[in-house]
Amino acid sequence: MKVVLCSLNSQYIHSSLAPWCLLAGVKAYCPPTVQAVVVEGTVNEPKEAVFDRVLQEQPEVVGFSTYIWNVTTVFALAKAVRKALPQVKIVLGGPEVGYRPENVLQTLPEADAVLSGEGEYPFAAFLLSLLTGTPWEQVPALSFRTENGVHIAAPYLPKEDPVSPYSEEYCKALHGRIAYLETSRGCPYSCAFCLSGRCGTVRFFDLETTKANLLRLASSGAKTIKLVDRTFNANRARAYELISFITEHYGKEIPQGVCFHFEIAGDILDDRLLSCLANVPKGAVQLEIGLQSFCEKTLAAVHRKTDLQRLERNIRALIAPRNIHIHIDLIAGLPFEDAKTFAESFNRAYALSPDMLQFGFLKLLYGAPMREEPEEYPCTFCDAPPYEVTSTPWLSKEDLQMLHETEDAFDRIYNSGRFRRTTAYVLQTCGKTPFSLFSGFAEWKKAHEPCDIKSLDAFTGALFSYFASLPNVDARVLRDKMVCDRLATNSSGVLPEVLRVPDKNLKTYRAALFNNPATCAPAHTKRSVAILYSENRLVYVDYIVPDPVTGEYKLNFVSFDTL
Secondary structure (H helix, E strand, C coil): CEEEEEEEECCCCECCCHHHHHHHHHHHHCCCCCEEEEEEEECCCCHHHHHHHHHHCCCCEEEEECCCCCHHHHHHHHHHHHHHCCCCEEEEECHHHHCCHHHHHHHCCCCCEEECECCHHHHHHHHHHHHHCCCHHHCCCEEEEECCEEECCCCECCCCCCCCCCCHHHHHHHCCCEEEECCEECCCCCCCCCCHHHCCCCEECCHHHHHHHHHHHHCCCCCEEEECCCCHHHCHHHHHHHHHHHHHHECCCECCCCEEEEEECHHHCCHHHHHHHHCCCCCCEEEEEEEECCCHHHHHHCCCCCCHHHHHHHHHHHHCCCCCEEEEEEEECCCCCCHHHHHHHHHHHHCCCCCEEEEEECECCCCCHHHHCCCCCCCEECCCCCCEEEECCCCCHHHHHHHHHHHHHHHHHHHCCCCHHHHHHHHHHHCCCHHHHHHHHHHHHHHHCCCCCCCHHHHHHHHHHHHHCCCCCCHHHHHHHHHHHHHHHCCCCCCCHHHCCCCCHHHHHHHHHHHCCCCCCCCCCCEEEEEECCCCEEEEEECCCCCCCCCCCCCEEEEHHHC
């Protein structure tokens, strides 16, 4: 029997762990006569290209891993595969279909079955049923059509560790893309907007096996390894053990430059784990912390238990050593949060100075309580994936549109990392709150730049114009801050027109830097030099190696007097 396990990623840089988990299950539970292969693709490539790769295998069974970002393409592929191979068995699994099997089977006649929950054993059991003629009713977690309607099976949630997907074949297939490491399943929380709490209680995989898999992925050529654990530090002792293991082996069995990404709950960090994290090698770890909101009424409504004061204290402690990239999240559209309280949450989160502050927009996922309990969580949302909320009793469509525009401005100004000194200066000077500054730019841009500003230089010019128009902002200081930002974050070393000042002295200063042994550029190194007029000194950058946490190149300052 020939089987294809197909998954479509959102981008090429991402890999997919799910089909490899299913492949491991097939190898563990099925006889050698069952031959399974993984076919990966992206939602951005032509559907026909993925279809051709599936068809080349001439499968008798095709399993699709289905998620919010690929469900539309997966359904289209299933239709095309069924048309080309009328006898093929098509089974879908994954969070986008597992909580609505009856709906999927009614709307997609090309699908023969839907698997809910963990798939390693059930998918193999499905294949065995095809080989042996065992009734499908005996396959756990398998929903399918019957003469009397639809047979609905409960999700499969075992207690034992799953078979390991981290084979040599999987590591070779990564080709340097982001690798995903799973060291536990389930979540200790039951947030109303999330599916993770429905995946059973947390169970942690064998620690020594986890360490071995960690080293295996670190040596695979992948530069980023993301742990898919819902709350990595749910078990503090275990988290401490794994972080200590990474620190101990970094630069040895774990190559320099590999980065591990963890999702954590910030308020349950203890001092021992904070101290451990403060000592990890710079750039070895990234942390993502879901704040969601600082509105306590909102957090209570979505069953999110958070000690906000401890959360803030812990985030500041994590950021202080500057050895870890800190990413924090807010969600717009949650209950009881209006535009004013969201802005307050944003300003409070911004004050923590994270490396990235993402504010996403609430999506009503199939299976999430917020979708299943509309009377308790009233809102309107889009019927098509990703099912984003379009209005709530507290946020109008216009409010959400404003937040989208602010998000776009904020991403390009702050999350890009390109204008940190500039925004710090402007906020200290103009008297605006962070949210009002970024939302103000979004409004200004609509009025002054009706066309989208795509190039970085054009965006820099628009930002300079906006910031220069604000109260108490000195255009000379603003220009110098922007010069420093552009030189530190753009290795071309070329300033946009808006920041250039024709000055015949620059050539003389550049030569003086080169002739001074203390400031001479290393051989074969690109250097950029600029005059900071408000500070009466030079800044220069040698483009060698960027900071692994901030991505910036080091700025060097030299007084005119020393040249």
